Amino acid sequence: MARSSCLIFNPAAGQGDSEQELQTICQLLSPHMELEVRLTSPDVDAAPLARTAVNQNFDLIIAAGGDGTVSAVAAALIGTSISLGVIGRGTANAFANALDIPTSLEAACRVITEGTTRVVDAASCGDSTMILLAGIGLEAETIRKADRVAKDRLGVLAYVFAGFRQLQDLELFSAELEIDGSRKVEFSAGAITVANAAPATSILAQGPAGVIPDDGLLDLTIVAPESTLDIMAASYNLLRSALRGEAATQESVGYLRAKHFRITTQPAQRVMIDGELVGHTPIEIACIPHSLTVCTPQSDMERPEQPQERLENLPDLSVRIVD
Numbered sequence: 001m002a003r004s005s006c007l008i009f010n011p012a013a014g015q016g017d018s019e020q021e022l023q024t025i026c027q028l029l030s031p032h033m034e035l036e037v038r039l040t041s042p043d044v045d046a047a048p049l050a051r052t053a054v055n056q057n058f059d060l061i062i063a064a065g066g067d068g069t070v071s072a073v074a075a076a077l078i079g080t081s082i083s084l085g086v087i088g089r090g091t092a093n094a095f096a097n098a099l100d101i102p103t104s105l106e107a108a109c110r111v112i113t114e115g116t117t118r119v120v121d122a123a124s125c126g127d128s129t130m131i132l133l134a135g136i137g138l139e140a141e142t143i144r145k146a147d148r149v150a151k152d153r154l155g156v157l158a159y160v161f162a163g164f165r166q167l168q169d170l171e172l173f174s175a176e177l178e179i180d181g182s183r184k185v186e187f188s189a190g191a192i193t194v195a196n197a198a199p200a201t202s203i204l205a206q207g208p209a210g211v212i213p214d215d216g217l218l219d220l221t222i223v224a225p226e227s228t229l230d231i232m233a234a235s236y237n238l239l240r241s242a243l244r245g246e247a248a249t250q251e252s253v254g255y256l257r258a259k260h261f262r263i264t265t266q267p268a269q270r271v272m273i274d275g276e277l278v279g280h281t282p283i284e285i286a287c288i289p290h291s292l293t294v295c296t297p298q299s300d301m302e303r304p305e306q307p308q309e310r311l312e313n314l315p316d317l318s319v320r321i322v323d
């Protein structure tokens, strides 16, 4: 029997002709499944549509939009066995890129119709769920400064420009990190990123080589540059880590993998989760292992053997064991 599928489509996402895109997607998918289409609107976004679709027990729910739409649909699917199809039509399409899901309509629909799936982790942070990453400090500021007009004009470059603008007034803050309830680490940082999944372009997440989305662990990267030269060196090192799959080696970069983090900063820092500003530190982030089934080109990914932790060079470092 054909799979019952619900397509949640954001007509306002991206820069393409959305009517044409919807028609193409329906033509590509309909021969393979029973397809029901639901459009988001300025008043009803993807989250309530996805919750209703989950209650209606579709076999497959497809998110066609930017990362905002994909994250909202994914949040409703966490802990269910309903598969998530991803058709990235936004600016960055970070979740699609992190899982090697192509973003041309034809190739994205082919991945969905071929039926290969991969079960990945997700995470929770207070009331929010997270499929990509949480940025504290620099990354949150970068997202805040990449405005809609710039994104429409420049696409993913808007984030890069906002990032450069942000680097000019980077200030270190003090941070305390509680790791799996068993260790407390204090240090100074300019940016802390906790990633469940991240594409190579999320440079600040690339401390441990290659963020692994299905290892039951979150990957935390700390960048603590003490000068403009330092930040250039750290950026280059992180980019290399992303492209070569080798963990970062630069002194001002630290990283570790764990299931649960509690992060406190002085002063409080903005927190961004999956591209949305959600509030300020302190925050607590917990991995929800193997909780989201996603249509992907392959059911597994290569995992290079790499060190899991490197904190020793961070400025003002102190480590305590929690009783």
Ligand SMILES: Nc1ncnc2c1ncn2[C@@H]1O[C@H](COP(=O)(O)OP(=O)(O)OP(=O)(O)O)[C@@H](O)[C@H]1O
Pocket (backbone or CB within 6 Å): 010, 011, 012, 013, 014, 040, 041, 042, 044, 045, 046, 065, 066, 067, 068, 069, 070, 089, 090, 091, 092, 093, 151, 275
């Ligand atoms: N029909 C609509 N008209 C206007 N806005 C909409 C509509 N449907 C959803 N939205 C808004 O779109 C936003 C989600 O956008 P989404 O992330 O899917 O695309 P995007 O913003 O183009 O992606 P990116 O952030 O990568 O540029 C939400 O804020 C939601 O309220």
